[in-house]
Amino acid sequence: MKISLIGSGNVATHLATELFKKGNQIFQIYSKTKQNAENLAKKTNAQYIGAINELSNNADLIIISVNDQQVSLISEQIQTINPIIVHTTGSISIDILNKFPNRGVFYPFQTFSKNKPIQFSSIPFLIEANNKYVTDTLISLALTMSNNVQYANSQQRLYLHIAAVMSCNFVNHLYALSSNILSEQNLDFNLLKPLIKETTEKIEQLTPRKAQTGPAVRNDLYTINKHIEILKSKPDIKKIYATLTNNIIKMYGNK
Amino acid sequence: MKISLIGSGNVATHLATELFKKGNQIFQIYSKTKQNAENLAKKTNAQYIGAINELSNNADLIIISVNDQQVSLISEQIQTINPIIVHTTGSISIDILNKFPNRGVFYPFQTFSKNKPIQFSSIPFLIEANNKYVTDTLISLALTMSNNVQYANSQQRLYLHIAAVMSCNFVNHLYALSSNILSEQNLDFNLLKPLIKETTEKIEQLTPRKAQTGPAVRNDLYTINKHIEILKSKPDIKKIYATLTNNIIKMYGNK
Helix, strand or coil: CCCEEEECCHHHHHHHHHHHCCEEEEEEECCCCCHHHHHHHHHHHHHHEEEEHHCCCCCCEEECCCCCHHHHHHHHHHHCCCCCEEEEEEECCHHCCCCCCCEEEEEEEECCCCCCCHHHHHHCCEEEEHHHHHHHHHHHHHHHHHCEEECCCCHHHHHHHHHHHHHCCCHHHHHHHHHHHCCCCCHHHHHHHHHHHHHHHHHHHHHHHHHCCCCCCCHHHHHHHHHHHHHHHCHHHHHHHHHHHHHHHHHCCCC | EEEEEEECHHHHHHHHHHHHHHEEEEEEEEEHHHHHHHHHHHHHHCECCHHHHHHCCCCEEEECCCCCHHHHHHHHCCCCCEEEEECCCCCCCCCHHHCCCCEEEEECCCCCCCCCCHHHHHHCCCEEEEHHHHHHHHHHHHHHHHHCCCEEEEHHHHHHHHHHHHHHHHHHHHHHHHHHHHHHCCCHHHHHHHHHHHHHHHHCEEEEEECCCCCCCCCCHHHHHHHHHHHCCHHHHHHHHHHHHHHHHHCCCCC
């Protein structure tokens, strides 16, 4: 396929690189971050364009992969209506692209960091489209990169995004806070890694509900109070500790 | 070694089984949960005893592996002072065992679930002791099960336990909440697994601070407000979302 891209952030970069690797032509790339866009264009044999109105109608597909709050503005500026137009965002409805006759969503459900390569083959792709032609085209394209492609409507995608924020972004933040706590005690963050690994592996065999361990699920107020007491000097962490502990106690109170 | 155990919960069970497998004699087992203790005794060729005062002075080591709030009571009841006495708990000081001439802590830093076998070789063992004889004995014993053994004092262990609660128990709870959210949308929890896996693998290459992604670290208030709005119908999750999001914004505000 002949694919143009708007954006040069983490998602745009990984996606363009992978699509190029799979034999697609990356046609034009636009981004307000000129340097990133030029680098990405170079890497994918694409043409860097300096303005959205230079987008050609000859692309098969235009992928908008920018910050959520910019998708609306960008789609207003696009005048090329021949290609299929998609965005790659979890929390934005397909309706934001209403002016385009062939529109869709192409949502790779994964966390992308600029300097970390990623295996696309297991990334779930969530597809939405306004007609069968677009659905089929996007599913075929996603299947060239991943074995895990399915249709999801805008509401499902929004909740998926919230779940991703909780299971990835918040989880990583808990790692970051833990790392700070250990470092203050002259302990190596590596000590935590077997535990982190096991926590992830456990849910391959047990539901998260059954895998729950720790003071809160045991309603072990003795330990919880000791932790709360020692966290008095770290009010932000104390608040997170109390909020999550209370919620676990509430969830398992009747187990 | 000739090792007696008090307790038959997750930690006691996994530990006794592994110590037995490594050629130690499991000597006596006591637990207030008689059925569990009898099963564990059978599995490890040990003698089940029905009362703490039946503990023999002929053991080399007595391991107290019970709920945190019971360690104090149990140690008061133990009259055998010849063996080394240890507990296995993160949040309790070694001082709780002050009446024993040879005392220590033998803390396997991992999450144990009853029906999930675990590789001991990579589990960090944190050791504390009141003299060199006990230190050397406990380190030698831990090294028969794990390659990852180190000394930690009671304060370090307490903070380690808090970090474990955050990076394991809270993380698993976020998985459980995510699973509920997806299930309400007729989406399979398996969709999240590649993301969860990547989140864990990322911190092998990047610090958690550098690995942070998501709306909060981008200060993407557009998406955050949309999520908060949709979570109005789930006030408990909304509170967790807001607490963690605010803390991420605060941490990265000056990056």
